[in-house]
Amino acid sequence: xxxxxxxxxxxxxxxxxxxxxxxxxxxxxxxxxxxxxxxxxxxxxxxxxxxxxxxxxxxxxxxxxxxxxxxxxxxxxxxxxxxxxxxxxxxxxxxxxxxxxxxxxxxxxxxxxxxxxxxxxxxxxxxxxxxxxxxxxxxxxxxxxxxxxxxxxxxxxxxxxxxxxxxxxxxxxxxxxxxxxxxxxxxxxxxxxxxxxxxxxxxxxxxxxxxxxxxxxxxxxxxxxxxxxxxxxxxxx
Amino acid sequence: xxxxxxxxxxxxxxxxxxxxxxxxxxxxxxxxxxxxxxxxxxxxxxxxxxxxxxxxxxxxxxxxxxxxxxxxxxxxxxxxxxxxxxxxxxxxxxxxxxxxxxxxxxxxxxxxxxxxxxxxxxxxxxxxxxxxxxxxxxxxxxxxxxxxxxxxxxxxxxxxxxxxxxxxxxxxxxxxxxxxxxxxxxxxxxxxxxxxxxxxxxxxxxxxxxxxxxxxxxxxxxxxxxxxxxxxxxxxx
DNA sequence: TTGCATAACTTGTATATACAAGTTATGCTA
DNA sequence: TAGCATAACTTGTATATACAAGTTATGCAA
Numbered sequence: 001x002x003x004x005x006x007x008x009x010x011x012x013x014x015x016x017x018x019x020x021x022x023x024x025x026x027x028x029x030x031x032x033x034x035x036x037x038x039x040x041x042x043x044x045x046x047x048x049x050x051x052x053x054x055x056x057x058x059x060x061x062x063x064x065x066x067x068x069x070x071x072x073x074x075x076x077x078x079x080x081x082x083x084x085x086x087x088x089x090x091x092x093x094x095x096x097x098x099x100x101x102x103x104x105x106x107x108x109x110x111x112x113x114x115x116x117x118x119x120x121x122x123x124x125x126x127x128x129x130x131x132x133x134x135x136x137x138x139x140x141x142x143x144x145x146x147x148x149x150x151x152x153x154x155x156x157x158x159x160x161x162x163x164x165x166x167x168x169x170x171x172x173x174x175x176x177x178x179x180x181x182x183x184x185x186x187x188x189x190x191x192x193x194x195x196x197x198x199x200x201x202x203x204x205x206x207x208x209x210x211x212x213x214x215x216x217x218x219x220x221x222x223x224x225x226x227x228x229x230x231x232x233x234x235x236x237x
Numbered sequence: 238x239x240x241x242x243x244x245x246x247x248x249x250x251x252x253x254x255x256x257x258x259x260x261x262x263x264x265x266x267x268x269x270x271x272x273x274x275x276x277x278x279x280x281x282x283x284x285x286x287x288x289x290x291x292x293x294x295x296x297x298x299x300x301x302x303x304x305x306x307x308x309x310x311x312x313x314x315x316x317x318x319x320x321x322x323x324x325x326x327x328x329x330x331x332x333x334x335x336x337x338x339x340x341x342x343x344x345x346x347x348x349x350x351x352x353x354x355x356x357x358x359x360x361x362x363x364x365x366x367x368x369x370x371x372x373x374x375x376x377x378x379x380x381x382x383x384x385x386x387x388x389x390x391x392x393x394x395x396x397x398x399x400x401x402x403x404x405x406x407x408x409x410x411x412x413x414x415x416x417x418x419x420x421x422x423x424x425x426x427x428x429x430x431x432x433x434x435x436x437x438x439x440x441x442x443x444x445x446x447x448x449x450x451x452x453x454x455x456x457x458x459x460x461x462x463x464x465x466x467x468x469x470x471x472x473x474x
Numbered sequence: 475t476t477g478c479a480t481a482a483c484t485t486g487t488a489t490a491t492a493c494a495a496g497t498t499a500t501g502c503t504a
Numbered sequence: 505t506a507g508c509a510t511a512a513c514t515t516g517t518a519t520a521t522a523c524a525a526g527t528t529a530t531g532c533a534a
Contacts, residue, residue: 004487005487041489043487058445062516063496063498177467177468178467179416179466179467180465212297231412267485276519278519300485301527
């Protein structure tokens with residue numbers, strides 16, 4: 001069976017996105033939704049919980065569920081499209097250029113972060129992202145070849161995650177991320193259009209599959225004026 | 238009644254933090270936990286869901302709940318202690334210095350972001366954060382005086398959120414945040430120890446209460462070498 | 475011994491019920 | 505009219521049951 005609460009979530013999320021239900025308004029009550037979708041209240045509540053987690057609504061005990069302001073987020077540009085990292089100026093032209101795709105044997109730092117045996121085959125993928133024709137984001141990805149053997153430049157230029165899910169049936173589950181500012185290296189200056197910028201915003205992330213195996217490690221360097229990160233954080237407990 | 242699933246969450250989270258249950262191990266099954274806590278399976282599942290959301294465990298259908306690696310996060314330094322923003326070098330000495338606390342009437346930009354009438358009384362709070370004696374973080378907070386009338390310099394130097402929750406019974410619910418890099422202004426250079434740094438990491442955040450009223454707007458400027466942001470993101474759906 | 479069906483686990487989804495707790499409108503009482 | 509108890513909503517928590525779906529160990533059969 002297709003998951004019912006997911007379907008209800010999708011439907012309500014769409015109604016909020018398309019402003020069929022506007023910010024500030026109340027959703028129909030849980031009992032009304034239960035009747036409308038011919039289901040149980042618990043199932044409705046699971047859908048509402050997802051909406052709350054993702055910033056669509058705020059639940060108010062005794063009152064109802066208020067629709068929150070939807071700040072139209074720009075399209076994601078970095079590799080982690082499924083998550084919250086976003087880059088500015090998405091109204092501009094975006095290009096992805098695969099500058100290198102090679103298979104290496106794991107050792108040293110990369111072996112350590114990918115937690116694999118020395119000599120394990122890994123893909124090393126370099127991608128240059130252009131905004132408005134300027135090369136301002138430089139990504140280096142490292143991923144286990146065993147899990148995604150069929151990577152090609154075409155796939156890399158498109159979306160690795162789509163390939164993962166649709167072709168291999170694998171699914172990203174969670175990621176750990178770190179954002180810092182570092183000095184630009186000689187390599188960065190040679191490859192990117194840095195102008196007079198001497199520092200870069202560096203996003204390092206580890207991406208895990210559902211069985212907790214580390215699938216990918218990414219280092220993404222952004223020219224500071226083109227970096228933007230937005231976050232919606234809900235307090236737990 | 239005190240919330241049962243919350244209590245179970247707290248207990249299990251503590252056992253993971255103190256490594257009574259180590260990373261890689263499985264938690265007791267839901268049925269075992271149900272028996273151990275003399276409750277229902279649904280209640281246990283709510284506790285496990287919270288653990289999963291906060292990065293403590295990963296649930297595996299058919300197998301169990303694996304405890305994930307706990308990267309010991311440094312203590313939070315910024316105003317949003319309850320959320321995920323963190324700053325580096327917390328092993329060093331941290332000082333907060335209130336440089337200004339004044340009551341103003343809302344107008345212009347601040348009136349706009351706080352979504353209030355022109356002339357509404359607001360607190361404007363400036364705090365300088367020192368790490369190892371260096372002034373490297375500069376926070377400007379704007380908050381509605383009506384909601385927190387009794388702010389003093391002592392409270393501001395400690396934690397405004399503790400005051401909110403413990404004295405006023407108000408509770409932070411969620412926040413929207415933006416991280417960008419901007420040029421340092423003359424004021425920043427005068428107040429902070431910037432050395433040769435010309436750019437700052439700027440974190441702008443809007444903090445909301447449970448009834449969706451905007452309570453606080455904060456602009457936090459970080460010297461780039463002292464900025465660090467870590468994030469655990471789980472894929473929804 | 476090897477292979478395979480199966481049983482016995484695990485978590486995932488859906489339903490039903492009951493009561494607690496917070497909010498709002500109703501309508502009676504003074 | 506003004507004030508207040510109350511009824512009728514809302515969401516929050518807890519429990520019980522049933523079956524689906526994925527994993528692992530058991531044990532029989534060849």
